[in-house]
Amino acid sequence: MKEISKLLDYRSDIRIVDATLRDGGLVNNFRFTDEFVKDLYQTNLKAGVDVMEFGYKASKEMFDVKDFGKWKFCDDEDIRAVVGNNDTNLKIAVMADVGRCDYKTDIRPRSESPVDVIRVATYLNQIPAAVDVIEDAAAKGYEVTCNIMAISNAQEGDIRVALDILGKTPVNVFYIVDSFGALFPEQIARIAAMYCEFAAKYGKKVGIHAHNNQQLAFANTIEAVGDGVDWLDGTYSEMGRGAGNCAMELLLAFLKNPKYNIYPAIQFIEKHMNKLKADGVVWGYDMQYLLTGMLNQHPRTAIQFTKDKRKDFSEFYKEVTSQE
Amino acid sequence: MKEISKLLDYRSDIRIVDATLRDGGLVNNFRFTDEFVKDLYQTNLKAGVDVMEFGYKASKEMFDVKDFGKWKFCDDEDIRAVVGNNDTNLKIAVMADVGRCDYKTDIRPRSESPVDVIRVATYLNQIPAAVDVIEDAAAKGYEVTCNIMAISNAQEGDIRVALDILGKTPVNVFYIVDSFGALFPEQIARIAAMYCEFAAKYGKKVGIHAHNNQQLAFANTIEAVGDGVDWLDGTYSEMGRGAGNCAMELLLAFLKNPKYNIYPAIQFIEKHMNKLKADGVVWGYDMQYLLTGMLNQHPRTAIQFTKDKRKDFSEFYKEVTSQE
Numbered sequence: 001m002k003e004i005s006k007l008l009d010y011r012s013d014i015r016i017v018d019a020t021l022r023d024g025g026l027v028n029n030f031r032f033t034d035e036f037v038k039d040l041y042q043t044n045l046k047a048g049v050d051v052m053e054f055g056y057k058a059s060k061e062m063f064d065v066k067d068f069g070k071w072k073f074c075d076d077e078d079i080r081a082v083v084g085n086n087d088t089n090l091k092i093a094v095m096a097d098v099g100r101c102d103y104k105t106d107i108r109p110r111s112e113s114p115v116d117v118i119r120v121a122t123y124l125n126q127i128p129a130a131v132d133v134i135e136d137a138a139a140k141g142y143e144v145t146c147n148i149m150a151i152s153n154a155q156e157g158d159i160r161v162a163l164d165i166l167g168k169t170p171v172n173v174f175y176i177v178d179s180f181g182a183l184f185p186e187q188i189a190r191i192a193a194m195y196c197e198f199a200a201k202y203g204k205k206v207g208i209h210a211h212n213n214q215q216l217a218f219a220n221t222i223e224a225v226g227d228g229v230d231w232l233d234g235t236y237s238e239m240g241r242g243a244g245n246c247a248m249e250l251l252l253a254f255l256k257n258p259k260y261n262i263y264p265a266i267q268f269i270e271k272h273m274n275k276l277k278a279d280g281v282v283w284g285y286d287m288q289y290l291l292t293g294m295l296n297q298h299p300r301t302a303i304q305f306t307k308d309k310r311k312d313f314s315e316f317y318k319e320v321t322s323q324e
Numbered sequence: 325m326k327e328i329s330k331l332l333d334y335r336s337d338i339r340i341v342d343a344t345l346r347d348g349g350l351v352n353n354f355r356f357t358d359e360f361v362k363d364l365y366q367t368n369l370k371a372g373v374d375v376m377e378f379g380y381k382a383s384k385e386m387f388d389v390k391d392f393g394k395w396k397f398c399d400d401e402d403i404r405a406v407v408g409n410n411d412t413n414l415k416i417a418v419m420a421d422v423g424r425c426d427y428k429t430d431i432r433p434r435s436e437s438p439v440d441v442i443r444v445a446t447y448l449n450q451i452p453a454a455v456d457v458i459e460d461a462a463a464k465g466y467e468v469t470c471n472i473m474a475i476s477n478a479q480e481g482d483i484r485v486a487l488d489i490l491g492k493t494p495v496n497v498f499y500i501v502d503s504f505g506a507l508f509p510e511q512i513a514r515i516a517a518m519y520c521e522f523a524a525k526y527g528k529k530v531g532i533h534a535h536n537n538q539q540l541a542f543a544n545t546i547e548a549v550g551d552g553v554d555w556l557d558g559t560y561s562e563m564g565r566g567a568g569n570c571a572m573e574l575l576l577a578f579l580k581n582p583k584y585n586i587y588p589a590i591q592f593i594e595k596h597m598n599k600l601k602a603d604g605v606v607w608g609y610d611m612q613y614l615l616t617g618m619l620n621q622h623p624r625t626a627i628q629f630t631k632d633k634r635k636d637f638s639e640f641y642k643e644v645t646s647q648e
Contacts, residue, residue, distance in 0.1 A: 002510050184578075185509065185543060186326050186550065212539075214574060219509060219543030226510065249611065250538060253618040254508075262618075263641060269611060270637045287573065287593060294577040294586075313594045317587060 002226045010256040013230045015050040018248060019209070021071045022053045022095055024239035027283045028276070030055055030069030034082075036272050037071075040236070041082050045090050046264035047252060051117060051231075053093040054079055059102045079114045086114055091143070093117035096133050098126045103133050110141030117143045120171070124154050127162045131169050138170035145207060145231065147175035152182040152296050156194070163195065167202030173231050174199055174206050178220065181213025181243055181293040185223040192227035207231025210246045212238055212285050213293025217246040222254055236265060237273035242299035242306075243289035282306055287313045291320055326550040334580040337554045339374040342572060343533070345395050346377045346419050348563035351607045352600070354379055354393030358406075360596050361395075364560070365406050369414055370588035371576060375441060375555075377417040378403055383426045403438045410438055415467070417441035420457050422450045427457050434465030441467045444495070448478050451486045455493050462494035469531060469555065471499035476506040476620050480518070487519065491526030497555050498523055498530050502544065505537025505567055505617040509547040516551035531555030534570045536562055536609050537617025541570040546578055560589065561597035563605075566623035566630075567613035606630055611637045615644055 020040060021032060032040075037054075044052045055071030063072060070078045074094045086092060092115050096103050107118065118137035122130035130146055137144045146166050151159055163174060174195050176188070183191070188208070195206045208224040208231070210217035221232055234248035249269065252262040288302035291313075297320060305316055344364060345356060356364075361378075368376045379395030387396060394402045398418045410416060416439050420427050431442065442461035446454035454470055461468045470490050475483055487498060498519050500512070507515070512532070519530045532548040532555070534541035545556055558572035573593065576586040612626035615637075621644060629640050 007508060007510055184331060184546065186331055214577070215536075215539055215542050215571070218539050222508065247539070247614075249614060253538070253614060263638065266611065266615075266637045266641050270635065274635055287590065290571075290573060290577060291590075311594065311598055313590045314587065317590050 008256065011225075011230070012257065013205070014225065014255060014257060015207075015231045016048075016248070016251060016255070016260070017051040017053060017093065017207070017231060017233045018044050018049045018235065019053045019233045019245060020235040020239055020248070022055045023233075023241055023245055024235055024283075025055055025069065025071050026241040027239060028069075028281050029067070030071040032069060032071065037082050039268060039272060041090075043236075043264045043268040045088055047261050048257075048259040049090060049248075051091045051093050053095060053119065055094060057094045057096045057101050057103065057106055057118075059100055059106070061102060062100055074115075076108060076113045076115065083114055091116040093119050095119045095121055095147075096137070098122040098130045098133055101133070103136055107137060107140060107142075115142065117145065119145045119147055119175075121147045121149060123149055124151070124158055124162055127165055131165065134166070134169045134171045144171045145173035145175055146171045147177050147207075147209060149177045150179040150298070151176065151191070152178055152180050160194065160198070163198035167198050167204065172205060174204055175231065176206065176208045176224065176229065178208075178210050180296055180298060181211035181217070181289065182296040183220060184214075184216065185219055188220045188223045189227055192224050192229050196228045205230045207233065209233040211240070211293075211299075212243040212245060213289040213299065215285055217244070218250045218254075221246040221251065225255075237269055237277075239273065239276070239283055242283065242303050243285045243293070244283045288316055291317055295320055297323065330550045332580065335549075335554070336581065337529070338549065338579060338581060339531075339555045340372075340572070340575060340579070340584070341375040341377060341417065341531070341555055341557045342368050342373045342559065343377045343557045343569060344559040344563055344572070346379045347557075347565055347569055348559055348607075349379050349393065349395050350565040351563060352393075352605050353391070354395040356393060356395065361406050363592060363596060365414075367560075367588045367592040369412055371585050372581075372583040373414060373572075375415045375417050377419060377443065379418060381418045381420045381425050381427065381430055381442075383424055383430070385426060386424055398439075400432060400437045400439065407438055415440040417443055419443045419445055419471075420461070422446040422454045422457055425457070427460055431461060431464060431466075439466065441469065443469045443471055443499075445471045445473060447473055448475070448482055448486055451489055455489065458490070458493045458495045468495045469497035469499055470495045471501050471531075471533060473501045474503040474622070475500065475515070476502055476504050484518065484522070487522035491522050491528065496529060498528055499533055499555070500530065500548065500553065501533045502535055504620055504622060505535035505541070505613065506620040507544060508538075508540065509543055512544045512547045513551055516548050516553050520552045529554045531557065533557040535564070535617075535623075536567040536569060537613040537623065539609055541568070542574045542578075545570045545575065561593055561601075563597065563600070563607055566607065566627050567609045567617070568607045612640055615641055619644055621647065
């Protein structure tokens with residue numbers, strides 16, 4: 001049982017990362033209005049959020065800019081149009097997806113960019129390529145996180161090897177990523193202990209990015225807080241791929257550091273997130289996501305089920321269990 | 325950190341209680357169709373659910389039968405029309421609300437009734453009256469649970485006194501009830517330890533009934549499973565007052581006892597719960613419930629906000645924080 005102080009006091013090392021544009025962008029092809037993005041930036045400033053992730057730094061060789069909103073690519077100029085010189089305490093992040101990012105050319109030196117943090121997303125089998133992205137970003141002056149995806153179906157031994165490799169790079173934060181929303185809080189406790197062991201050895205921090213397939217995104221995130229994990233991803237109204245993420249408003253309500261403030265989040269949700277939902281953008285917990293989470297599967301079948309506006313859950317159950 | 329076996333194995337003492345008609349009935353004034361109730365009974369049988377709660381045993385002196393569906397009153401004849409002689413392993417429960425139930429006359433001896441379990445719902449300040457209901461029900465031959473409501477704003481010392489009084493009665497199960505959806509898993513761990521201490525002393529079991537105001541109903545329930553709590557309340561599609569309860573389908577997906585089976589639950593939800601929602605019955609997590617949960621308040625203001633179809637969350641925040 002954790003110490004009671006873990007609930008009533010706070011650790012000043014905690015950092016909240018707003019991933020609304022990046023993970024939420026997966027739901028609407030990154031087509032947010034400029035007003036949405038500007039209000040989101042102001043909201044994060046007022047709410048005391050520590051890092052705002054604007055989107056992906058996706059390869060324009062691989063993806064056609066006409067098919068997506070601008071936050072799929074996060075040109076420095078587009079970010080600067082929102083944040084100006086960003087003379088604030090809010091750090092700006094973008095995600096570089098290993099294998100889908102022309103990082104050597106598209107990521108400019110930090111001194112020329114409004115971006116502060118590069119988040120490197122990788123699968124376990126791409127770790128050497130991830131190391132290259134990390135070293136490139138660190139050499140250009142950025143803070144760097146490494147987000148190892150889909151660990152719920154990885155071998156613990158492989159994760160340990162990956163953390164040991166990453167420990168020797170200039171990366172600042174190891175991220176626990178429950179891509180399939182398959183993990184329970186007790187598993188998070190064990191995984192956090194493993195990540196924290198390597199973080200202590202190499203002088204790194206640990207973060208968590210949760211999905212809500214089993215209504216555990218918030219529960220897993222606060223479990224991690226009690227386990228020494230510092231960087232916490234949230235999204236407003238839990239907007240994110242499939243079942244969505246940990247709700248920023250739940251995090252702001254939970255965390256006790258007086259620098260955090262839920263009221264701007266409430267105002268933003270009232271103005272923007274209700275409207276997105278009314279406009280037909282769909283995300284969040286539902287039976288199809290429970291089932292892929294329970295089975296520790298990628299949510300792509302559940303996302304397609306949602307897109308097709310299907311409601312035949314029992315047929316879907318037979319489909320996903322036959323994929324085992 | 326709990327033993328890994330707590331996740332991968334199972335305790336045969338676990339009992340799942342379906343509270344859909346009772347807590348869900350608070351949302352639609354207990355106006356379920358007969359087909360819904362019959363299908364629910366069959367679903368619980370097939371899913372391996374241990375106890376099905378049909379509703380309240382409410383006083384007909386106090387409540388007009390015209391204003392509610394029949395499951396507000398749970399006449400034995402109405403239950404028997406669904407379950408016949410119930411020659412099954414599924415136990416039938418009803419709830420007796422202390423102060424709102426004519427238990428001496430309305431609860432007949434168990435030998436004449438299809439009911440097996442009387443669940444006595446009480447506030448801390450009604451414990452002596454609850455004891456009277458418990459003793460009456462036990463003398464009539466029933467299994468009895470005592471559900472102490474709204475403990476999130478009670479003094480621990482008072483709860484200990486209540487459990488010590490209840491320990492000396494013939495009650496079988498002490499229930500942890502998070503009426504306001506205000507508790508976090510770490511608090512559940514501490515409360516479960518306290519309840520289990522008295523349960524061990526007096527030879528009782530412990531149960532949990534959670535609410536989903538902060539998306540923690542399932543997380544708190546599985547936390548309790550790891551802490552030795554045996555009786556677990558769930559409702560299909562988490563139907564229940566305000567933000568709803570722990571979803572039965574999440575419980576069935578999580579618990580490892582092979583007697584439990586999620587597929588009938590999926591079929592039931594597909595046929596009935598989707599339709600209830602389409603018909604405009606509203607329940608479940610939303611910002612207004614997060615706010616009353618965060619503030620450890622009764623959800624009545626959030627329920628009224630929902631009924632009024634309001635979406636002005638920031639105004640609501642000012643209202644509920646001014647009630648402190």
